[in-house]
Amino acid sequence: MDRVRIGVLASGRGSNFQSIAEAIRKGAIHADIAVLVCNVPGAGAIDRAQDLGVPFVVIDHAPYGKDREAFERAVEAEMKKHDVGLVVLAGFMRILSPYFLRQFPHRILNIHPSLLPAFPGAHGIRDALAHGAKVTGLTIHLADESLDGGPIVLQKAVSVHEGDSEEKLAARVLEWEHVMYPLAVKLFVEGRIKVEGRRVHVDWSGIERPPVP
Ligand code: GRF
Numbered sequence: 001m002d003r004v005r006i007g008v009l010a011s012g013r014g015s016n017f018q019s020i021a022e023a024i025r026k027g028a029i030h031a032d033i034a035v036l037v038c039n040v041p042g043a044g045a046i047d048r049a050q051d052l053g054v055p056f057v058v059i060d061h062a063p064y065g066k067d068r069e070a071f072e073r074a075v076e077a078e079m080k081k082h083d084v085g086l087v088v089l090a091g092f093m094r095i096l097s098p099y100f101l102r103q104f105p106h107r108i109l110n111i112h113p114s115l116l117p118a119f120p121g122a123h124g125i126r127d128a129l130a131h132g133a134k135v136t137g138l139t140i141h142l143a144d145e146s147l148d149g150g151p152i153v154l155q156k157a158v159s160v161h162e163g164d165s166e167e168k169l170a171a172r173v174l175e176w177e178h179v180m181y182p183l184a185v186k187l188f189v190e191g192r193i194k195v196e197g198r199r200v201h202v203d204w205s206g207i208e209r210p211p212v213p
Pocket residue numbers: 010012013014015016017090091092111112113174177
């Protein structure tokens with residue numbers, strides 16, 4: 001079977017991108033990151049791509065102004081040029097339009113730092129703390145036209161501790177992101193994910209499941 005070619009989209013630090021790239025390097029995921037597209041010049045993800053030897057392109061969204069589709073066409077062209085079969089959103093801070101989503105149906109993964117559908121949006125950790133949640137976590141889902149609302153692939157619960165700051169809680173969640181996102185990518189590239197409406201069925205045969213919660 002051909003190795004899946006992954007296109008990663010990132011806007012920031014890029015630690016999730018790195019965790020997936022390292023899992024591939026270790027042989028845990030039989031796929032290749034064909035390209036990293038970063039929409040923020042100078043973002044940490046670009047340095048990481050350089051260090052990891054992953055091809056990267058910077059497509060700054062700013063010059064496109066309000067023309068979201070024109071920006072997305074540029075991103076799409078990069079993905080198609082690299083024959084990408086799976087798009088991984090790794091801290092990508094732009095909302096994708098239906099146009100882009102239609103190009104990769106059920107082939108776009110996103111990670112969000114809360115147990116969706118609780119606390120969607122840009123501040124999943126902050127909102128969980130402000131709400132007084134005792135348990136939060138992370139969700140990996142397929143992207144659709146809703147904001148953080150697509151079919152859920154994996155979730156991991158993480159306890160909120162007394163006296164947690166946003167930074168402390170985010171760091172604890174992030175540790176699990178780095179375990180769970182590579183796992184979700186592995187499940188996808190091995191064809192273990194089946195989508196049925198909102199429900200995603202995962203074939204876990206022969207794979208160690210992460211601890212619950
Ligand atoms: C992560 O917390 C992820 O859940 C959210 O954005 C953050 C990205 O971090 N979508 P990084 O850029 O992968 O380090």
